[in-house]
Amino acid sequence: MRIENSFIPVQGVGEATERRLWERGVTHWDEFERDAVGETTAERIERFIDIARDHLDRGDPRFFRETFPSGSHWRCYENFRDSACFLDIETTGLSKHRDSVTVVGLHRAGETRTLVRGQDLAADALRRELREAKLLVTFNGKRFDAPFIEESFGLDLDLPHVDLMYPCRRLGLTGGLKEIEASVGIDRDRPDISGEDAVRLWREYERGDGDALETLVSYNRDDAANLERLMDLVADRLHEDVFEPAGSE
Numbered sequence: 001m002r003i004e005n006s007f008i009p010v011q012g013v014g015e016a017t018e019r020r021l022w023e024r025g026v027t028h029w030d031e032f033e034r035d036a037v038g039e040t041t042a043e044r045i046e047r048f049i050d051i052a053r054d055h056l057d058r059g060d061p062r063f064f065r066e067t068f069p070s071g072s073h074w075r076c077y078e079n080f081r082d083s084a085c086f087l088d089i090e091t092t093g094l095s096k097h098r099d100s101v102t103v104v105g106l107h108r109a110g111e112t113r114t115l116v117r118g119q120d121l122a123a124d125a126l127r128r129e130l131r132e133a134k135l136l137v138t139f140n141g142k143r144f145d146a147p148f149i150e151e152s153f154g155l156d157l158d159l160p161h162v163d164l165m166y167p168c169r170r171l172g173l174t175g176g177l178k179e180i181e182a183s184v185g186i187d188r189d190r191p192d193i194s195g196e197d198a199v200r201l202w203r204e205y206e207r208g209d210g211d212a213l214e215t216l217v218s219y220n221r222d223d224a225a226n227l228e229r230l231m232d233l234v235a236d237r238l239h240e241d242v243f244e245p246a247g248s249e
Helices: 015-023 039-057 062-067 070-083 123-131 145-153 165-170 177-184 195-206 210-247
Strands: 084-091 101-108 111-116 135-138 161-163
Touching: 015 210, 039 062, 062 070, 070 084, 070 135, 070 161, 070 165, 070 210, 084 145, 084 195, 084 210, 101 123, 101 145, 101 195, 101 210, 111 123, 111 210, 123 145, 135 145, 135 210, 161 165, 165 210, 177 210, 195 210
Parallel strands: 084 135, 135 161
Antiparallel strands: 084 101, 101 111
């Protein structure tokens, strides 16, 4: 499913109205005709399409962050797939005010970059890594990763943000990231390591254990890279559940 299939950003158009449009064959902006809805709603839809098309042509993702309901940011994935950034962090604890970010993994365009506290993890480095990103993908990132990064580095993560925990729940996939990965057949090199282990590994590294950092970085890289595989699966399933049934009628 793509941004151009969507009408829910328009004032007065909820999921029910959007579904009725799809069922009538209006499955794309190009197919919209004024008589498909009332006059006021038609004017709003036409105005939205004109503005949204301009932002899409310019590759501007922030417009869609503001106009799409947060639970529908997954619809941006097909448009911004090649510049999506899959992000995962490790910390010394759960408080963004008292604890520190130790490792940040950023997976984009098939490559994973890992930034480590005390080495290359800094606000400027994160800003450079995120500059080309047009979509942020995390797991539990709205409550954890994003607030931690914004608090610790003074950054504003103003991209459309798919927190996979929520669309996974919508699909009946519950539990933590590793449990969900296992349930859908996504494997990893070290399935035995947990978030608590990540804190322990960092402490061991601080005491001089270089192998502990290597293990921590490997664990974080798996987290970041596997988000892409999970996002692909979630986007396909939501497309099948949300769009295909109505669009095929």
